[in-house]
Each structure stands twice: as structure tokens, then as C-alpha cells.
Amino acid sequence: MSSSNEIPKDQLPKSAFSRRSLLQSAGVSGGVLSTGLLAEDAQAQGAVAVMSGEVEITLDINGKKRNVKVEPRVTLLDALRNRLDMTGAKRVCDRGTCGACTMIVSGKVVYGCSVLAVDAVGKPIQTIEGLAPEGQLHPISKAFVNHDAQQCGYCTPGFIMATKGFLDRNPAPTVEQIDKGLSGNLCRCGTYMGMKAAVLEAAKEIKNG
Template sequence: MADDPNPGISRRGFLKGVGGGLLGSAALGEGLIGAQVAAAAGPEAIRGLQTIQLSINGAARPVLVEPRTTLLAALRDQLQLTGAKEVCDRGQCGACTVLVDGEAVLACMILALDARGHEIITVEGLAQGEQLSPVQQAFVEHDALMCGFCTPGLVMASTALLRHNPSPTAEEIRLGVSGNLCRCGTYPKVFAAVEDAARRMTGGG
């Protein structure tokens, strides 16, 4: 049809694509459904692409997102802020931890759209120029990392902990970073680093 806004995609074909995706969802998962919908429907009207502004590390940053785009994807893929790591992508490892209005938040579990209007701090935003934050400095001095993949998340979780509780007990430190998994087993050094950072931040040494 000459005036068809989506040449090559009939309503019937589109619904068939969606239906096929739904039937296959149990076996193949939501990702494939999304891909089928996108393939069938194609245009941005379905994906809902839009440019939004996010406040990242004190600056307004435009990002082009779909409704399903996570904050983590926006940070890493759009803004090249790759400090927050994508490991499990399902809220279980803590590698993607950032601060949202001062709270530790898993960036893989929040939509970019829902991050609008909030102050987001990533690990890239902690240092002042060459000056590492007290938590970062303590991690370095205590050698609290091996492969380093979990480290940004641990640093952000520790930073959030010390903002809320400047003098945590050993137990509170363990609890504060309990959502962050480290397969290299750096926990003892992480705990020591957080204790040390707390001492320094409260003027204790």
C-alpha cells in the first residue's frame, strides 16, 4: 500500500509476531520476545525511544533510551561510564551498585526512565581530580581487590554505608556490603579498608 506508514508490516503480521513471541516465552525468555516484537514492528514508535536527561556525577547528561533500558545500560552503553559492572544483570551480585540520592542502588534493577530527577553518583564521580575518595584510598592501601571486577560495587556500597553510619561496627560493615559478591574472596581486606576509611573520615587516624 502506497500510504502504509509501515511498509512490509501488516497488522496481521505484527500480531502474529507478538503471538509467536508469547507462545515461545516459556522456553525462550523475554529477550527473544522483545527481539521478535522489535523485528516485527521495527519502528521507534514500538520501542518508545526517547531522549531523557539524567543527573550523573553532578552533570546533566542526555541519554537515548527505550522504556526497558536499565540505568546500568544507559551508563555503560550510552555514557561510557563502565565503572558499574554488568555481571548478573538481575540484582544478585552488587557489581553494578551506584548511588541514587545517596542510597546504594543496583543499576541493573532500575529503569533509566525512573532515574530521572534523581542524583546519580557512579564510581567515576567519587574522586576529586586525582584525589581518591577516602574509601577508594583505603581500598588501594589495603590491597582490597584482586581481579577488581566487584570493586567498584563494593566501593559504592561502602561509601553509602559510611554516609549513613560513619562509625560502623565490624558486623555493620559486613552487613553493609553483604549484597556485593566477590569471587576472589577479598572480603577480609574489604572489611579492613572500610574500617580504616571510617576512622579517617571521622578524624580518627
């Protein structure tokens, strides 16, 4: 149901979205907020036909094809959490504000709560579960542990995916860039101090391979 989603590199935003830029660029896609990227898709595709009842779709998650039955109104986040037992992404605000459900779709950082599952068909989806093989830790996850950038840990997977998307674009960030680049995510326990150090360390680790 969707064609190519590649965005030319020079059109990629310089930092990850913030809550405000998300709202500014929000388009209506099936009644929920979506990121600018998906809003463009929706416009390109014209109006989506009204459907009801469950449909079977195939999602491309962490390089594996997964079939799942969803109603058209089901968000990508709920499809993953409720139907595929992929619970790394968390549902917190459920309205594209807090970033606990951050994942990467077609190379772009998105809030899983603000993307419809049916809109994600045909697009590569990367979640926290796909970041490192079982038993191993991605350098970002490792850096979060090293700098104690987590307490209750509920926001952590979202922050780590946001960091992944951010460092993919911005491999050698300054602290100011980190502040802005991760401002689309919220933590309640207050772990930002460790996070800043963790993101700096992860950037170095990734660069050194």
C-alpha cells in the same frame, strides 16, 4: 516524571540492603526488580504507560546533566555503560544479586541493573566516577588499595559505592555491621579480609576529614 524522592532520615534502613531484603521489597517497575524505594515511587505514580522506541531523557549524573537516548526498557546501568561510556559500574549478574553495579540514586544505594534509566530521571545519580576528581582517590578507594581489598578488581567499584552508601548512614561501624551492611555485594577472588580492614580505615579517615 518524578516528584521529590527525599525519605525522612528516620525511615532510612539501618544498613544497606541485602540480597534477601532486596527481593522481599522488590516491586515491579517496568518489568524489572527495583529497590523498595523505587517500588514506592512506582506505586505513587500509578501504572507507567507502555512506550516503545527510543526517548531522549536527561540524567543528573555526578552533578552534571547528561542527555541520552534510551528505550524505556534500558536499565540505568546499561544507559551508563553502553551509551555514556561510564564503565566503572560493572554488569555481572544483571539481576540485582551481586552488587557490581552499585550506585547511589537520590541518596540511596541501588543496583543499577535493577533500575530503569527512565525511572532515574530527575534524581541525583552518584557513580564511582563522581567519587573523586580525576587523579585523586576517595578515602574509601585509598583504603581499598592500602588493604589490598581487590584482586581482579571487577567487583571493586560496586563495593566502594556500597561502602560509600553504608558509611554515609553508619559512619562508625563495627566489623559485624560491615559484614551485614556490605552483604549485598559479592567478590569472586575472595578479598573480604582486606575489605573489612579497608572499611574500618575509611570510616576513620572520613571522620577525621
